[in-house]
Amino acid sequence: MDGKNMILSEQDKLLLIQQKCAKKSRSCDIVTLILTLGLIVVFTLLFWILPDKNFSEQENRVLQQLPKIQSNFSGSFMERLTEGKFLDRLVNGKYTAEIADYYADQFPARDFFVGLKGISEAAQLKGGNNGVVICEDGYIITREDYPDANTVSANLAAIEEFSAVMESDGVLVYLAMAGRPVDVLESSLPALYPYESSEVLWKRFRDESNRLESTRYIELLEPLKAAHEAGEQQIYYRTDHHWTTHGAYLAYREIMSAMGMEAYEIGDFEIEVVSDSFYGTTWSNGGMKWIGADEMVYYRFGDDMEYTTSVADTGISFDSFYDRSYLEKKDKYSSFISGNNARVDITKKTGEKREKLLLIKDSFAHSAAPFLARHFDLVIIDLRYFKESCAALVREEGIDRVLILNYIGSNTSSNVHSILKFGLEQES
Amino acid sequence: MVFSSLEFLFLYLPVTLLLYFMVPKKHLKWRNLVLLVTSLIFYGWGEPVYVFLMMATIAVDYVCGYLVGIYREDNPKAAKQVLIASIIINLGILGFFKYYNFFIDNLKLIPGLGFLPTLDLELPIGISFYTFQALSYVIDVYRGDGSVQKNVAAFGAYVTLYPQLIAGPIVRYHDVDEMLRKRSETVMLFASGMRTFCAGLAKKILLANVAGQMWNGYLAVPVDERTVVGAWIGMLCYTAQIYFDFSGYSDMAIGLGKMLGFRFLENFNYPYIAKSITDFWRRWHISLSSWFREYVYIPLGGNRKGQFNTYRNLLIVWFLTGFWHGASWNYILWGLYYFVLLVFEKAFFGKILQKLPAALQHLYTMFFVILGWLLFVFEDLSAGMVWLGNMFGVGTLSFISQSNVYDLVHSLLFFAILVLASTPIAKKLFYRYYASSSALRWGACIGCGLILVITTAYLVDSSFNPFLYFRF
Structure with missing residues (x-):
């Protein structure tokens, strides 16, 4: 050399x-x-041998299919190559990007590999995977360190503006917000878990809410947290960010008491176990396949078949409050009032006219709606999809009260309530 | 295409290996042609347009090399002219595609030049690597260090060779000249290459990507919630990410090269155990430093023409090294930062350093390397300065947060793996016991299989995107 x-x-x-x-x-x-x-x-x-799948239930999304070279197979090969869109897509890199997605989405034994990664991360004692944290008592939660409290304030400002106009029309607006699992499950968090950001967020949110003049604030975190600490009932799902039906029931009690009305006692309901294999979104994200499933229950009552739930988006209506077809799928939580829709109405079949409540909500209210329906005719809207004037809706429908019930996590990530201001000027 | 992707591992690699080894061994020319074509596909996969730019580079340097070879003996003047033309064309292409907008943006700051147009150019991947490789061919032929490659396929294969096309190591022509004409692919070499490839794959996916995710997490911490410890954890994660990313990719390249019968230079030699900055640069991105030494520093006179010229040459080399990394001021500053440190060591500090305890030497080196990465990672200098302040308690909320404590505790094992993998301990054990211990050999065999399966799990998982229906 x-x-x-x-x-x-x-x-x-x-x-x-x-x-x-x-x-x-x-x-x-x-x-x-x-x-x-x-x-x-x-x-x-x-x-290449295994058949492709169209949809991933685990991820609740459509999967990439083999990108076509060209849909129209007439003409010679050269013609197809030169005149078709194929060349454009090839040149701008879209075609190869689609192949990459196709490989990722259709890879064999995908669930196995996702689980293997979860095991590998846990074996390195990281206490979780993909931002999902393993807690005590079989709970898993999504780690959220830096919630944006400023966005919460912006939401509160929009709500208050809306409430002030409503109040002058004699319609009372109530505000209740569900805590994130990390807020409620404090006593089950792993050692050293940074809970401080939760305290900061809630302190600020509570202080600001209590200062609102026209909006009536209903505290949900403390009572639910206390119930979780007492440990008699499961308040939040172990594998999902939503509260359980019992958690929703506790929230309903707080709401009724704030409205000066009497809630039904737990003994007035009959508990039906509808699934023992509910795996929530936290579970899907975490890839920790060894975490067991949650049980899902409905709180039934004597005449609950006498109610009709109508989904405006799809035109479908059904008896009672549950779309049981979702129980066959992974997304079982959507069986409550048929999941996410812009507008849903719940009324009594008898046509009996009762006090009318406008429920402005996100998915947390879905499992609480059946309780409220026992007292009110409900107009339920979701501001993620309902893009009309709420003030006009209140007037047209002859709404008596408004309840805003949603997830504080949604309020830290987007100014979803800004649409409440839409159409207020014409009202006042 | 990148090696750490499902479509590379489970489509491109098996198909191209099959094509390559289907050609009988004695037809090396045809194997070179297969290499050229598959490498062009590899490149065109991610850069469908710039693949033509690369072909142009091949054509130009093929012709230039050929002409230099003809004129070299009888007409040195003409040979030199061709060489200069080749250098101008190659650097012109690189300069235009990589640096045009940088120059225009800076010229625009001069009053009266605001009319200059910036262009919507995307940087062709790997252009900095393959341009240097193509240049080294013509220069080596001119110097007589390599012989003219008359076979277009073999020459094209040299420039485009997919293992090191995108991220090096930068191969110099005289190192592979022989191998283009004669190389032997053996089972032993292939297995050895597979082991190197798997080691690189593990570095890239299990270490670099994960450390990178942590770094991004810290980068996302709102400015008013940063802590001293957080700023350090973040920079340490980036320090780990850039090393394992780059050296992992180089290992994969070297491994793939061995499978195809090539032997490339080592590109990294455990840089984070260096005892001085001078030592660090002997161990970091070796193929780039050797390229600059051989084709810039030494032709400029190296250290043989007096102290002033030596420092001038160093300044030029380190300015270029920084600028090579990217068309932005922070890279230039990063290069000059090392110039200052190296001169400092050369002038007097190196001698003092040697007398210090080894622990202090390591501490000194890593401290400045980490600060160097700070310059490197923040293209926006003011954001970098804010982060630097954070590391020393300026503008931080507190020294440490509960979140930092939680992260540290849960990353202890991962950090320990990062530290161990930065040292040559595993390599030394492997070298010492490979011949004698069959358990080690079989362990390595099973290890390769496990790495393939686990890295596939990480790749599949990174595409696993549950649609979060509660997020807006």
Whole structure:
């Protein structure tokens, strides 16, 4: 070797060692090749042989299909290549990006691999995976360190503006917000978990809410947290960010008491277990497949079949409050009033006219709606999808009271309530 | 395309290996052609347009090399002219695609030049690497360090060789000249390459990507909630990310090269165990430093023409090294930062340093390397200065937060793995016992299989995006 090639030494040292024992290690070398190339070839073949899936229930989304070279297969090959969109897509990199997505979405044994990553991360004692934290008592939660309290304030300002106009029309507006699992489950959090940001967020939110003049604030965090600490009932799902039906019931009690009305006692309901295999979104994110499923229950009562739930978005209506078709799917929480829709109405079949409540909400209110329906005719809107004037709706529908019930996590990430201001000027 | 992707591992790699080894061994020319075509596909996969730019580079340097070879003996003047033309064309292409907007943006600051147009140019991936490789060919032929490659396929394969196309190591022509004409792919070399490849894959996916995620998490901490400890954890994570990312990619390249019968230079030699900045640069991105040393520093006279010229040459090399990393002032500053440190060590501090305890030498080196990464990672200098302040308690909310404590406790094992993997302990054990211990050899075999499966799990998981129906 001359001086120049000496730089190769690190690689050469290794190769010299390997050459020295080449005979001894030959069988091992061959097995290494069979094992590694075998794995690569087997998964490559499986990928192309196994049928593609359209939808992932775990992720609640449509999966990428094999990107077509061109949909219209007439004409010669050259014509197809030159005139079709294929060339455009190839040139701007879309086609190869779609292939990458296709590989990722249709990879064989996807769930197995997702679970394997969860195990690998947990084995490194990271206490979680993909931002999901393993807590005590079988709970898993999403870690949220830096909630944006300023966005909460902006939401509160919009709500108050709306409430002031409503109040002058004699309609009272109540505000209740559900805590995030991390807020409520403090007593089950792992050691050293940074809970302080939760305290800061809630202190600020509570202080500001209590200062609002026209909006009536209903505290939900403290009573639910106390109930979780008491430990008699499960208040939040272990695998999802939503509260359980019992958690929703406790929230309903607080709301009724704030409205000066009497809530039904727990004994007035009959508990029906509708599923013992509910795996929530936290579970899907975390990839910790060893965490067991949640149980889901409905709180039924004598004449609950005498109610009709009508979904304006789809035109579908059904008896009672539950769309049980969702119980067959992964997304079982959507069985409560048929999941996310812009507008849903719940009334009594008898046509009996009762006090009318406008429920402005996100998914947390879905499991609370059946309780409220026992007292009010409900107009339920979701501001993520309902993009009309709420003030006009109140007038048209002859609403008596308004309840805003949603998740504080939604209020830290987006100014979802700004639409409440829409159409207020014409009102006043 | 990148190596750490599902479509590389489970489509491109098996197909191209199959094509390559389907060609009988004796037809090396045809194997080179397969390499050229598959490498162009590899490049065109991510850069469908710029693949033509690369072909132009190949054509220009093929012709230039050929002409230099003809004129070299009889007409040195003409040979030199061709060489200069080649250098101008190559650097012109690099300068235009990589630096045009940088120059225009800066010229625009001069009153009266505001009319200059910036162009909507995307940087062709790997252009900095393959341009240097192509340049080294013509220069080596001119100097007589390499012989003219008359076979277009072999020359094209040299420039485009997919293992090191995108992120190096930068191969110099005289290192592979022989291998383009004669190389032997053996089971032993292939297995050795597979082990190197798997080690690189693990570094990239299990260490670099995960550390990178942590760094991004810290970067996302609102400015008014930062802590001293948080700023340090963040920078340490980035320090780990950039090393394992880059060296992992180099390992994968070297491994793939071995599978195809090539032997490339080592690109990293455990830089984070360096005892001085001078030592660090002997261990970090070795192929780039050697390129600059061989094709810039030494031709400028190196250290043989007096102290002034030596420092001038160093200044030029380190300015270029910084600028090579990106068309932005922070990279230039990063290069000059190392110039200052290296001169400092060369002038007198190196001698003092040697007398200090080893622990202090390491501490000194890593401290300045980490500060260097701060310059490197923040293209926005003012954001970088804010972070630097945070590291020393300026503008922070507190020294440490509960969140930092939680992270530290839950990352202890991961950090320990990062530290261990930054040292040559594993390599030394492997070298020492490989020949004698069959348990080690079989362990390495099983390790390769496990790494493939686990890294696939991480790749699949990173595409696993539950649609969060509660988020807006």
